[in-house]
Amino acid sequence: MKAAVISRAGETPVFADFNAPQPGEGESLITVTAAAMSHLAKGRAAGTHYSASGRYPLVVGIDGVGRLQDGRRVYFVLPRAPFGSMAEHTVVQATQCIALPDELDDVTAAALANPGMSSWAALKERARLKPGETVLINGATGTSGRLAVQIAKHLGAGKVIATGRDAEALQALRALGADVTIPLVDDQREMEAAFSQQFADGVDVVLDYLWGTSAERLLIAAAKLGQDAVPIRFVQIGSLSGADIALPGAVLRSSAIELMGSGIGSIALDRLFEAVRQMLHAAVPIGLKIAVTPVPLADVERAWSADDSRKRTVFTIAAR
Missing domain, CATH: 3.40.50.720 (NAD(P)-binding Rossmann-like Domain)
Structure with missing residues (x-):
């Protein structure tokens, strides 16, 4: 599969081939459609964030939006290493997937989460x-x-x-x-x-x-x-x-x-997931506004260092 891959700490991700994941017990295989750039994603990729695994090579990205094998559309978070969200496919624990409301599109959901x-x-x-x-x-x-x-x-x-x-x-x-x-x-x-x-x-x-x-x-x-x-x-x-x-x-x-x-470690993961679920389901009714720049995943190397704090860069992945 195609993915944004880092071979060692400090590198810029490159669009490259990576072995496709196979779901294990309790995991869901996800066909990814959108994954956002974030300080957390960058920190984990660089190995500087306190929650980084420090193991390379890896696919970057900590969360995203995609479809389960049965076609349901979900937001997902914390894929199993070394698989990240910026790839055609990834695997996460089924409990770490949140069903999305129909009125919230993939790119906006990925940007907001x-x-x-x-x-x-x-x-x-x-x-x-x-x-x-x-x-x-x-x-x-x-x-x-x-x-x-x-x-x-x-x-x-x-x-x-x-x-x-x-x-x-x-x-x-x-x-x-x-x-x-x-x-x-x-x-x-x-x-x-x-x-x-x-x-x-x-x-x-x-x-x-x-x-x-x-x-x-x-x-x-x-x-x-x-x-x-x-x-x-x-x-x-x-x-x-x-x-x-x-x-x-x-x-x-x-x-x-x-x-x-407040962050990973100070709040139990199930409570963090519940916070994301509540926020995503409230986003359209309360009119949350976020500026977004969609970028094809193939352009990850160029866009990785050009991230704009006023706009959320969201990498889009076309299904194949």
């Missing part, structure tokens, strides 16, 4: 958002962040605060449901002052896609309010701005901050 799940699971499983609460989304101008704004509103947030460096993209978030936008500027004092104003008004949940300097300033701004602050559930999802931060212990001792993560 991973970034939409990140905020849906974080808000429902980790933060346990309550109706009317205020949510601050740090790093809201990327694909995941833009969906997080929409999903937070749908799940009942009374106020959504969005941060980001891209001024144009940040302004556009108001049309998606952001009530307040905060530009992430180089002046750390200015950035912290903007955060402090919002924490003074009350922030219940922070979804952090960035980590790095902006996360430091957020945590410090929240802590400086001391006993005047409402308890804050700070949910760490991504680290686009850096893998580490310098966090004084006093930040946690002097505040009502609950610091937690």
Whole structure:
């Protein structure tokens, strides 16, 4: 079969032949139609993500959309290594397939699943958002962040605060449901002052896609309010701005901050799958918006490094 293949860590995938998978006990064979590029897929392919197997060669991709042998259309996640989603066929545990609603097309479903799940699971499983609460989304101008704004509103947030460096993209978030936008500027004092104003008004949940300097300033701004602050559930999802931060212990001792993560390992897989199912079935009724660039899988080598944070690259696979 044809697939996007990596032979060693750090390589760009190439469109090549790979042995077709055979399903084992409890597994489903899937004819893949669409698979999206994601930071998680790239990290696992490169061997840098904490959940990567580190075994090569492999087919890249952690999730996608396809058809079971009986013709049913499903979203699937975490194929059995070394098989990935960016191939004509793959195999996954039958329990890791989710039936798709008829009104949601393959490419959109593949594009939405991973970034939409990140905020849906974080808000429902980790933060346990309550109706009317205020949510601050740090790093809201990327694909995941833009969906997080929409999903937070749908799940009942009374106020959504969005941060980001891209001024144009940040302004556009108001049309998606952001009530307040905060530009992430180089002046750390200015950035912290903007955060402090919002924490003074009350922030219940922070979804952090960035980590790095902006996360430091957020945590410090929240802590400086001391006993005047409402308890804050700070949910760490991504680290686009850096893998580490310098966090004084006093930040946690002097505040009502609950610091937690959301992702593979911090939420049971069955709960992650349920979050994806709920989000995909809600996508059309609530009008989730995501920009997509469909690309034939044969062009994977060119498109792998040209991924645009404002649009979701989805590789399409023609059935043969």
